[in-house]
Amino acid sequence: MIxxxxxxxxxxxxxxxxxxxNLQKTVQRVYDKVPFYKEKFTEAGLNPDDIQSLDDLQKLPFTVKKDLRNHYPYGLFASPMKxxxxLHASSGTSGKPTVVAYSENDIDNWAEIVARSIAASGGSPNDVMHNAYGYGLFTGGLGLHHGGEKLGITTVPVSGGNTKRQIMLIQDFQPQVICSTPSYALHIAEKMKEQGIDPKRTSLKYGIFGAxxxxxxxxxxxEQKLGIKAMDIYGLSEIVGPGVSIECVEEQDGLHIQEDHFLFEVIDPDTNERVPDGEYGELVITSLKKEALxxxxxxxxxxxxxxREKCSCGRTTARMTRVKGRIDDMLVIRGVNVFPFEMERSLLKVKELTPHYQLFLSKDxxxxxxxxxxxxxxxxxxRCEQDLEHADVFRLKQQLRSSIKQECLVSVDVNVKPPKSIPRSEGKAVRIVDKRMEQAVN
Known part of the structure; x- marks a missing residue:
């Protein structure tokens, strides 16, 4: 459905x-109403009239997360408080949170792109949607909620947490669509099995997973554990929230970008120059319709x-690949660059292990x-008689190390733990525990 x-x-x-x-209108708006941007444009010798083509976007300065934090809380707003x-805000785990603002039109536009996203992922007005993203300052819950209502799908605002109740509502309300982080979907499936419920025999058909x-x-x-189609959704609060791009159920091959709302570029993070289509680099996004921020x-x-190839679903919008990782998450292990979650593929091949894991980073x-x-x-x-020194456990360690070495070209230490000893999350999973700064201080 489109x-x-x-x-x-x-x-x-x-x-x-x-x-x-819309780009020209946005550039004029920030120049007139946001002192930060007017100063940046002046430093670059630019004024809004210099933007005469989409290629002229490259003349404009970059914005980074630090800019939002430096102007906390309201310094980058282009609309008066009335x-x-x-307002939404990030978790602020590394200092002040980033604060984002929405006008009434912004909220309506956000609902529109999320409605498109739910439809692209298989949902329809005839369905029920179980929304297990967290509500509150995090944009996930309310973002999917308003998009669901815009589409006309029956929306259950269950939010995150209380997994036993989540399972009861899935059984009783018979939803076709579930929205959550991928790690929480696995946690729900695990808890269902503990209760003697087959996760593959629920009413669920589609999942919208991200964050x-x-x-x-x-x-x-x-997909195997829940018996559903699992769709990837992308968004970030600094831009608007979820719904910036989404996979379509027909192909599940790249995320359709809402191009009438956002301009995407991919740059080499070292040179800041654009890279050709199909080549990996850092995503750079410009909003085209946002009023407040x-x-x-x-x-x-x-x-x-x-x-930018045309998709069989009929949409003509460009598609982005899955996010391969974050620049600041990239590790250098014995001279080899690797993103932590690339090791996930090797882990999930080992059937004796659960899909839950954590990576502990340190300096050597x-x-x-x-x-x-x-x-x-x-x-x-x-089977191993609850003995982590068992020969079978040693074999699993060697198998996983060998697979990661072959797939990622790096050597890692593997620590095999008892069942349910890796922390579960009802929101974003804590996959990476970084001890490097602690080591530097000590």
Missing amino acids: FNEELETLERDKLEELQLN DIVR EPWSEAMRNTI PIIRYRTGDIAAIN GHLDAVELSVELSEESYV
């Missing part, structure tokens, strides 16, 4: 004409590539070192 046939199937020339018109109807990196191997695991060339830190001289903590399944733990 929610907005007119805009989602625009021919490229018409789409680019629309993008340019026109702002909502944390997850691999194709994790998708396969979720428009943002110019925001460096997301996410690594992905862009594909000037290089990064990684310990991968994994856990045995209940059946494997019983």
Whole structure:
């Protein structure tokens, strides 16, 4: 189902004409209303009239997360407080949170792109949607909620947590769509099995998962355990929230970008130059319709590539690949660059282990070192007589180390733990525990 046939199937020339018109309006807005941007433009010798084509976007300065934190809380707003109807904020785990603002039009536009996303992922107004993203300052819960209502799908605002109740509601309300982080979907499936419920025999048909990196191997695991189609959704609060791009159920091959709302670039993070379509680099996003907090060339830190080939679903919008990782998550292990979640694929091949894991990062001289903590399944733990020194456990360690070495070209230490000893999360999974700064202080 295509929610907005007119805009989602625009021919490229018409789409680019629309993008340019909205880009020029956005540039004029930030120049007139946001002192930070006016100063940046002046430093670069630019004024809004210099933007005459989409290629002129490259003349504009970048925005980074530090800019939002430096102007905390309201310094980058382009609307007066009387026109702002909502604030959201990031978790602020590394200092002040980033605060984002929405006008009434922003909320309506956000609902529109999320409605498109739910429709693309298989949902329809005839369905029930179980929304297990957290509500509150995190954009996930309310983002999916308003998009669901815009689409006309029956939306259950269950939020995160209280997994036993989540399972009861899934059984009683019979939803077709579930929305959550991928790690929480696995946790729900695990708890269902503990209660004697077959996760594959529920009413669920589609899942909309995001807010944390997850691999194709994790998708396969979720689809196998829950018996659903697992769709990847992308968004970030600095831009708007979830719904910036989404996979379509027809292909599940790249995430359709809402191009009438956002301009995407992919750059080499070292040179800041654009890279060709199909080549991986850092995603840079410019908002085209935001009023309260428009943002110019925001460096997301996410690594992905862009594909502009037409999709069989009928949408003409460009697609981005899955996010491969974040620039600041990339490790250098014995001179080899690797993103932590790339190891996930090797882990999920080992059937005796659960899909839950944690990576502990430390320093070995000037290089990064990684310990991968994994856990045995209940059946494997019983088979090994609850002995983590058992020969079968040693074999699993060697198998996993060998697979990671072959797939990622790095050597890691593997720590096999008993079942349910890796912390579960009802929101974003804590996959990476970084001890490097602690070591530097000590």
